[in-house]
Amino acid sequence: MTVDLTVVITTHAEDHLLRPTMRAIHDAIEAVVDSGYQVELLIVADNPTPAVLAETARWTYESEFESRVLTVALGEPGASRNAGVRAARGTYIALCDGDDLFTADMLLGAVRILDERGPRAVVHPEHVVSFGERSGLWPIRSTDDPSLTYHDLLTSNLWPSCSVSPRELLLEFPYPELPPGSGYGPEDYFWNVVTASAGIPHVTVPGSFHFYRTRRAGGVNNANASALLPPFDLDTLRANFPRVDAPITPATLAQRAGRGVAQAYHVLKPIARPVPFTVRRRVYRMLRSAIGRPMWSTTALDAATTARIRRVAEIEPALSWTLYHLERDHVHVWRPLSDAYAEILEALWDDLRGRCGLLMLAPWVGIGGADLVVQNYAKAFVARPDLAGQTALITTADASRTDTDLIPPGMQHHQLPESYRNLPHDRQRQLIAQAIVLLKPATIISVNCFDFSRALNTYAPQLGTDRRVYLTFFAFDRIGRGSYPTNPITDDAGRAFTSRLAGVITDNHATASLVADTMGIDDTVVKVHRQPAMRSIPEFESIAQGSAYVDEQFSAERPFEVVWPHRMDREKRVDSLVEIAEEVRRRGLPVRINVHGSAVLHAGDPDLRPQLRRLGVVVHGPYKGGLPALPVDRYHCMLLTSESEGLPLSIVQAMHLGLPVVASAVGGVGDIVKDRETGLLTTGPDDITGFVDAIAALVESRELRRTLIRGGYDFARANHSVDAFEALVREEFGTV
Incomplete structure (x- = not known):
């Protein structure tokens, strides 16, 4: 049958x-x-x-x-x-x-x-x-x-x-x-x-x-x-x-008009609730009579x-x-979402399909240590013949914060549009994850990218299977009046993704121990990659011509120039810098402090720049390109007052460029700053006396400055060179 x-x-x-x-x-x-x-x-x-x-x-x-x-x-x-x-x-x-x-x-x-x-x-x-x-x-x-x-x-x-x-x-x-x-x-x-x-x-x-x-x-x-x-x-x-x-006929036009009326009705219905019921009912009956069917239906x-x-x-x-x-048209009518999801996904596909065997994600590439990390890996990858045409970078945050000139040629770059930020958070996570599933990268490196971390929290099985996923952790940011620690990879309470990670990358051993203990992961999963801070390190003879190495006498007319080249936010402890400037003035030291960096103010935080200016601090404003972009040869030391750090690459750059470093002993700073050998350490950002004593010692002793310059230069050159880093990258990532 x-x-x-x-x-x-x-x-x-x-x-x-x-x-x-x-x-x-x-x-x-x-x-x-x-x-x-x-x-x-x-x-x-x-x-x-x-x-x-x-x-x-x-x-x-x-x-x-x-x-x-x-x-x-x-x-x-x-x-x-x-x-x-x-x-x-x-x-x-x-x-x-x-x-x-x-x-x-x-x-x-x-x-x-x-x-x-x-x-x-x-x-x-x-x-x-x-x-x-x-x-x-x-x-x-x-x-x-x-x-x-x-x-x-x-x-x-x-x-x-x-x-x-x-x-x-x-x-x-x-x-x-x-x-x-x-x-x-x-x-x-x-x-x-x-x-x-x-x-x-x-x-x-x-x-x-x-x-x-x-x-x-x-x-x-x-x-x-x-x-x-x-x-x-x-x-x-x-x-x-x-x-x-x-063909467009009167019937199809009528059908489209009816659908448009119905869609408008369901959009406006929640907004119109304050309107008296009798008025709403009259409008509804008029519309239903006009289209000849319930608002949700295409047929009578x-x-x-x-x-x-x-x-x-x-x-x-x-x-x-x-x-x-x-x-009665009182049931929610579900319709496909009308947002930018499909357009953004399609643009990612068109830009990166077949070009991202190795995919990096970062919020932006502008200024700061994490941005240098992005550049370091990007340059190391594009230099490998086996990765030709197979490396890509997605930046997810405000496009104005990315300097595309810092992205090396050969690295395919895709900037997510502003419409991505207009999507609900769950759609953002879904979009990032779905794009990665479609593009099929073999290796992912997320450098402080909160968008990827959120996607990984939700979609760990899909993102962590059949590919190697690396996250970075350099330091905690701080939030709230209580200065509570936060980081994209520790914010999720469950952290179910940890078992699927190929590695968590940091740049110093102190932070490596912190990561392992905080996340409860095996020490072998945490990778210490000492980062190069400069592609080309000057010879010592050239930095020995700088003011920090040469100058001996200082006065009010010719002061000792301190540079503070950091982002002006809570973690960098600008309030400590204010107290240092006050103590320098109180002691009458021939010292002038120079601030370079953008102001990143948290809600409720005061803007301390006017107070700094009143104390004689020169506030120069934002800059790009790291410490080498500043007139380093006229400065005499670099100051770091942070309360939370990994291993700041600004310190490595200062050592390469012949600047003595005075820094708070936090995070991984002690990995590179050995007190009175490669720099001077204070007990922390609140050790105002320690900071000013260290500055005073550098003002008084050229020999101390020269000792620290030589020690810092030798240490940074031996441990933070491009050649050493690229060898480590080849060993860690192998064939992609």
Whole structure:
């Protein structure tokens, strides 16, 4: 016997919810049989509960048409559907889940559409109504709608899994089998992308309804809350997404106008709540009368449609209140998001596809130690012949803070647009993660990139599998009046991603111990990479010509020049600099302090620049290019007052350039500043007396300055050269 349609119901643990589904499907099958088609029912019981087995046995025994049960132990919805497809005998196959329902016209309408259109189409219900924990309406758009594009599919899943398709098409395009815990899904969304990439139209049965249960916990939607689509070829989707060149007729214009009115209504409805009810009701009735249907529908809710919906409610009364509110346009209407997600994802694909075997991420590349770290790795990677054309950098924060001249030639750079910042945080995380999954870099290095760290917190299985992921940690930033420590990689309370890291990179052993203890990871995961601070280190003979090495006598007219070349924020302790300037004035020292750096003020923090100026401090403002960009040869020492640091590359630069360093002994500073050998240390940023005593000692003794200059220069050259760093990079990252 030839079977025209096989109805495949996948079930697992629906228990008492299975019977309403079976009753609704029985009505739909009857409509198909009454029209002369041969139908079989195939129930795929995947690891079924005893209650499911009992219910399926009941239906196969009592069914008026051929019914079978296929018992499997697959534990995955895509695999269950594929098993049903292989076992089915019908020309067409309807797929539905064991706890969903649909109106009786759905199956017959789909079969007739496929008879008319041929074997290359997928048919869905026109409306999906969710009920249970959440009520809502999802109007399904057909690819016959010329306004529907692949951008809509990149942004949101457009079609439900409830569908009818030719069996041959389902065999050609089986559902993806995504193991639980992989982080990928939903499988029906990915299948929709795959079939749309092959040019398969997805169309709807006019006036039909699918009813979808929502739950507080469990369920497919909850399970896929942190899911991503597996890798796919965006070029193929873009080229083959089904397009319809439909003529513009008065009917299509009216339909578009009606859709526009309905969309505007649902946007404005929450805003209009303060308007008196009688006024709102009058406006609603006028609009509904004008478009001839409910605001959510593309077809009139006529008597026949209402009767079909009511029949499903008689089967499952839990629908009734949702349907009651639906009649009054009081149910939330879900529509694909209208944001910049698809455009940003597509731009990343176009810029970086096939060019990012090694991918770096950073908020910006401008000034500061972390920016030098980005440049160090970028230059080391682009210098490797095996990475030619395979290194890329994504900067995620304000574009104005990135100096593109600092990014070496050969490094593909992509700046995320301002529209990325306008996305909700969960969409930002999803976008970063989905882009990486599509681009498939083998190695990722995130340099203080909070956007990537947030994405990794949410999508660790997808981002940390089949690729090496490195994060950096150089120091804590400080927040709040209590100066609480914060860092992108420690802000997440769970830190489930730590087991998937190839390494956490820092630049000194003190911070390495701090990272291991704070994150609870093995010492071997923490990598100490001593960073070069300058590509070209001057010879000692040239720096011995500078003022710090040569000058001996100082006066008010010819003062000892101190440079403080840091970002003016809370962590750098500008307040300590104010106290140092006050103590220098009180002692009458012939010292002038020079401040270079941008002011980064936290909420509620005072701007201390006016106070510094009143104390005789010269505030020069922002600069780019690190210490070498400043007139170092006229300065006599560099001052660092931070309360939190890794190993500041400004110290390494000062040693390369022949400036004695006076620094607070915090973080990794002690790794490079050996007191009275390579610099002078204070006990911390509040040791004002220690700072001023150290400055006074340098003013008084040229020999001390020369000792520190020589010791610092030799140490920095031996430990922070480009050659040593590039050798370390080759050893750590190997072949990408």
